[in-house]
Amino acid sequence: MTTPTLIRFVWWVIAVVGSLFVLVLLITLGHKLYTQIRSGYERRQRAVFLPRIQAYLTAENGKFGKYVPGPLGVWDRRVILWTLLEQIRFVKGRTQERISAAFEELGFVSEERHKLTDRRWTRRVEGAEKLGRMMSRQPLTDLVRLMQDPVPEVRIRAAKALGAIGGLEAVESLLGALRDTNRWSALRIADILAGLGQAAVQPLLQEFPRLPPLARVPAIDILGRLRSPEAVPLLVRLLADADENARARAAHSLGVIGDPRAAPQLLRALEDPAWPVRAMAAKAIGLLAGPEGIAALERALGDREWWVRSNAAEALRHMGAPGHRALVRLLDGSDAYAAQKAASMLQEAGVLDQYVAQLVEGTARERADARALLGKLVGLQRTDLLTDIGRRHGDPRVREAVTQLLATAAAGP
Amino acid sequence: MNWQLLVERSIEGFNAFVLAYFLALNISYILLFFVSLREVLRFLRRTFFSDYQQILKSDMTLPITLIVPAHNEQKTIVDTVRSLQMLNYPEFEIIVVNDGSKDATLPRLLAAYDLRRVDRVFKRSLATREVKGLYASPLVPNLTVVDKVGGGKADALNCGINLSKYPLFCSMDADSVIEDDALLKAVKPFMEWPEETVAVGGIVRCVNGCTVTDGRVTRIALPGRFLPIFQVVEYLRAFLSGRLGWSALRGLLLISGAFGVYRKSAVVEVGGYDGNTDTEDLELVMALHHANRAAGRRYRIVFVPDPVVWTEVPGTWRMLRRQRNRWHRGMLQSISRHRRMMFRPGYGVIGHLVIPYFLVFETMGPFVETLGYISVPLAWVLGLLNTEFFILFFILAVAFGVFLSVAAILLEEISYRRYPSWADLWKLLICGVLENFGFRQLLALFKIQAFWEYLRGLRRWGRLERTGFKRGTPAGVARLSGESVRISGEAVRPSGTVAPRVSGKNVA
Numbered sequence: 037m038t039t040p041t042l043i044r045f046v047w048w049v050i051a052v053v054g055s056l057f058v059l060v061l062l063i064t065l066g067h068k069l070y071t072q073i074r075s076g077y078e079r080r081q082r083a084v085f086l087p088r089i090q091a092y093l094t095a096e097n098g099k100f101g102k103y104v105p106g107p108l109g110v111w112d113r114r115v116i117l118w119t120l121l122e123q124i125r126f127v128k129g130r131t132q133e134r135i136s137a138a139f140e141e142l143g144f145v146s147e148e149r150h151k152l153t154d155r156r157w158t159r160r161v162e163g164a165e166k167l168g169r170m171m172s173r174q175p176l177t178d179l180v181r182l183m184q185d186p187v188p189e190v191r192i193r194a195a196k197a198l199g200a201i202g203g204l205e206a207v208e209s210l211l212g213a214l215r216d217t218n219r220w221s222a223l224r225i226a227d228i229l230a231g232l233g234q235a236a237v238q239p240l241l242q243e244f245p246r247l248p249p250l251a252r253v254p255a256i257d258i259l260g261r262l263r264s265p266e267a268v269p270l271l272v273r274l275l276a277d278a279d280e281n282a283r284a285r286a287a288h289s290l291g292v293i294g295d296p297r298a299a300p301q302l303l304r305a306l307e308d309p310a311w312p313v314r315a316m317a318a319k320a321i322g323l324l325a326g327p328e329g330i331a332a333l334e335r336a337l338g339d340r341e342w343w344v345r346s347n348a349a350e351a352l353r354h355m356g357a358p359g360h361r362a363l364v365r366l367l368d369g370s371d372a373y374a375a376q377k378a379a380s381m382l383q384e385a386g387v388l389d390q391y392v393a394q395l396v397e398g399t400a401r402e403r404a405d406a407r408a409l410l411g412k413l414v415g416l417q418r419t420d421l422l423t424d425i426g427r428r429h430g431d432p433r434v435r436e437a438v439t440q441l442l443a444t445a446a447a448g449p
Numbered sequence: 450m451n452w453q454l455l456v457e458r459s460i461e462g463f464n465a466f467v468l469a470y471f472l473a474l475n476i477s478y479i480l481l482f483f484v485s486l487r488e489v490l491r492f493l494r495r496t497f498f499s500d501y502q503q504i505l506k507s508d509m510t511l512p513i514t515l516i517v518p519a520h521n522e523q524k525t526i527v528d529t530v531r532s533l534q535m536l537n538y539p540e541f542e543i544i545v546v547n548d549g550s551k552d553a554t555l556p557r558l559l560a561a562y563d564l565r566r567v568d569r570v571f572k573r574s575l576a577t578r579e580v581k582g583l584y585a586s587p588l589v590p591n592l593t594v595v596d597k598v599g600g601g602k603a604d605a606l607n608c609g610i611n612l613s614k615y616p617l618f619c620s621m622d623a624d625s626v627i628e629d630d631a632l633l634k635a636v637k638p639f640m641e642w643p644e645e646t647v648a649v650g651g652i653v654r655c656v657n658g659c660t661v662t663d664g665r666v667t668r669i670a671l672p673g674r675f676l677p678i679f680q681v682v683e684y685l686r687a688f689l690s691g692r693l694g695w696s697a698l699r700g701l702l703l704i705s706g707a708f709g710v711y712r713k714s715a716v717v718e719v720g721g722y723d724g725n726t727d728t729e730d731l732e733l734v735m736a737l738h739h740a741n742r743a744a745g746r747r748y749r750i751v752f753v754p755d756p757v758v759w760t761e762v763p764g765t766w767r768m769l770r771r772q773r774n775r776w777h778r779g780m781l782q783s784i785s786r787h788r789r790m791m792f793r794p795g796y797g798v799i800g801h802l803v804i805p806y807f808l809v810f811e812t813m814g815p816f817v818e819t820l821g822y823i824s825v826p827l828a829w830v831l832g833l834l835n836t837e838f839f840i841l842f843f844i845l846a847v848a849f850g851v852f853l854s855v856a857a858i859l860l861e862e863i864s865y866r867r868y869p870s871w872a873d874l875w876k877l878l879i880c881g882v883l884e885n886f887g888f889r890q891l892l893a894l895f896k897i898q899a900f901w902e903y904l905r906g907l908r909r910w911g912r913l914e915r916t917g918f919k920r921g922t923p924a925g926v927a928r929l930s931g932e933s934v935r936i937s938g939e940a941v942r943p944s945g946t947v948a949p950r951v952s953g954k955n956v957a
Binding site for chain 1: 472475479494495503506507509565566567568569570572582583585587640835837838841842844845848849851852855856858859862863866871874878
């Protein structure tokens with residue numbers, strides 16, 4: 037390449053880069069200017085409109101136009117839209133209905149419904165989201181139709197809107213949406229359904245047999261979160277399902293519901309070949325089973341899977357005094373892991389503190405029990421907390437007793 | 450051909466190479482900017498109505514373990530933990546790993562949270578230095594403090610991973626400030642693509658000049674001095690115009706150590722953080738790419754431009770040199786370790802584009818740039834270069850640099866607008882121009898020095914002192930008017946590695 041050609045080429049590149057630079061600079065400054073002007077205007081107008089909006093909301097009747105007369109410019113409409121959307125989040129009943137009526141009167145509902153058929157999916161999302169917040173029942177059929185949209189995000193927003201508006205049509209559409217093949221969508225729809233409360237239980241129980249595998253686990257989870265006793269028979273049956281995820285989630289949901297009728301089946305689930313099921317069953321037993329679950333949990337502490345052992349230990353810890361006694365018994369067991377885990381749980385449950393206090397305050401029998409238990413901990417080499425207590429406990433008698441105990445153990449047999 | 454002719458031809462040849470290289474590098478930057486611009490606009494549209502509240506309320510949201518490695522962080526650690534407790538997230542635990550601190554890091558934590566020593570059984574999935582004690586608090590059930598023998602940040606993070614009970618963990622720095630919703634935003638890719646997402650990174654911003662109150666950034670402003678502002682512009686370029694673009698191309702190589710959320714099982718599978726490199730965060734991400742590509746798995750390593758963590762950048766040239774030196778050495782180490790991914794079938798965009806790009810432009814770049822600064826004027830002095838061309842080339846170099854900086858500022862302006870005032874915008878624009886006269890050239894020299902040290906096998910760390918960020922008036926506390934707190938500790942980079950502590954020693 038000759039020098040003149042090269043120079044022309046460099047000139048050309050400079051022209052391109054320079055133009056890009058000027059363009060980017062102008063966009064940056066222009067954008068800044070526009071946003072500042074607009075936000076300043078909106079701030080001022082909001083201060084003007086807010087008292088009028090409040091007056092409309094507190095009035096028994098009367099149209100919105102009476103309180104905020106038109107014509108309204110584009111920016112003013114935007115201020116009113118966002119102010120009302122903000123207000124509707126915090127109100128219920130009559131006030132909410134009046135805000136929805138204002139949205140309809142001002143044509144916002146029609147505008148957003150129009151967006152639902154836009155070719156850009158982001159516009160459809162925006163429309164569905166705003167309509168859900170407006171709580172108007174006018175667009176219900178449009179939103180149900182939107183549940184067939186090819187874009188998952190649009191379907192989700194439509195589901196969310198339906199969930200917010202509520203009603204039987206919404207529940208049915210949401211149940212249909214649980215069939216969505218996208219797991220994230222299914223999870224979010226499950227959350228929306230759970231938010232609908234008891235109204236969702238019966239339709240969900242009826243729909244459950246027809247749900248695809250991907251939707252079954254979120255559906256089981258919803259039934260647990262709704263804490264409906266009506267779901268217990270189905271969940272108990274699911275403990276014998278072929279899908280281990282369904283079995284594990286059913287065990288979890290039964291624990292959340294806390295119906296003791298499920299205890300025998302959960303105890304059997306502790307023998308399930310899949311460890312997630314055993315782990316969830318152990319957790320659930322801790323939540324609902326009475327003393328009959330303790331022996332099973334003690335056995336589960338010897339499970340070959342870490343999560344099952346951990347959940348069993350946590351369950352015993354949360355079962356109060358009977359569970360704590362079981363943990364104390366485990367300190368003597370031949371299973372080193374179970375003994376160590378039991379020691380941890382006793383410490384974290386604060387049981388150790390009781391025994392430490394008994395070293396100086398209890399009866400002779402209690403003192404002996406305390407020494408025996410603390411001796412077992414020392415035998416398991418779980419001396420960190422005891423050493424700490426020996427140094428820092430507020431009662432000097434306790435410090436002395438614990439220090440003696442540790443010294444005796446250190447001296448050995 | 451006499452020697453003079455040979456020299457002249459060599460200089461001419463090299464100059465042609467410099468021009469071609471320079472054009473290729475800057476065109477790649479511009480392309481990356483357009484990819485990032487598209488991605489920012491797409492992200493903004495997608496999150497116009499964020500459903501983060503749903504993530505916050507959902508029982509299905511994956512719980513996260515926050516791992517906070519702390520080495521001599523006595524001045525900030527209690528505030529850091531306090532601010533972490535207030536994060537908007539449904540279920541998380543905090544594990545502070547006191548990594549051989551010589552100051553009062555541990556005693557301050559013990560006192561602040563009434564921590565008590567506990568014996569806890571945990572699985573040692575990753576080998577670490579000895580754990581001296583575990584502490585839990587009845588006041589804050591989701592807080593665990595680990596006291597361990599010092600082993601560096603990688604070792605501390607591995608220890609935290611061993612102790613974590615949740616499927617995701619977030620690595621962070623003890624002196625960084627995470628925004629309240631950062632976890633909610635970072636977890637979204639894990640919820641959207643649960644089987645594929647292995648790591649998510651967020652944006653790191655400079656806290657210099659901002660006011661921090663109760664562990665939160667309460668007033669955002671640019672620092673008063675040029676050097677930190679240059680770095681603000683540089684961070685905007687690196688994160689908004691660089692990583693976002695690479696992430697869109699599925700070629701993100703670096704997730705900042707100051708804030709990254711990882712799938713624990715994936716990290717354990719690659720052996721956790723590697724303490725034998727200078728930049729364990731880069732090494733981990735490369736190892737994740739390597740392992741997943743080798744196994745032929747579908748996976749995602751994602752950069753999300755919104756979860757924000759604030760961190761202090763070096764305030765002096767000396768500190769900056771040390772920091773950049775180490776980053777560049779770390780990059781060279783990791784590129785060298787994973788060079789086998791290059792141009793091999795199955796390694797996709799990482800093997801065929803990203804690693805070659807880093808090798809050609811990031812590794813060779815400083816040499817070509819610096820030699821260009823010598824050879825082009827030399828050629829002009831020797832009369833080998835037309836004066837007009839020489840001036841035009843200089844203008845072109847500046848124009849590219851300025852364009853890329855302003856483009857990054859545009860991305861910031863149309864997206865997050867964290868610097869709202871006109872004064873800040875002008876400062877950024879002016880520094881976007883000025884950084885091309887000295888700052889960028891010095892960074893190139895630092896990288897050359899790093900390359901030399903890498904060749905010699907040196908691993909010089911050196912302590913980096915902080916100048917401290919402004920503290921606001923904490924709620925309910927007497928006003929500390931204009932108090933500027935000097936925070937000892939380690940410098941953090943956009944990629945977030947803490948520069949550890951072996952002051953002035955070569956640990957080859």
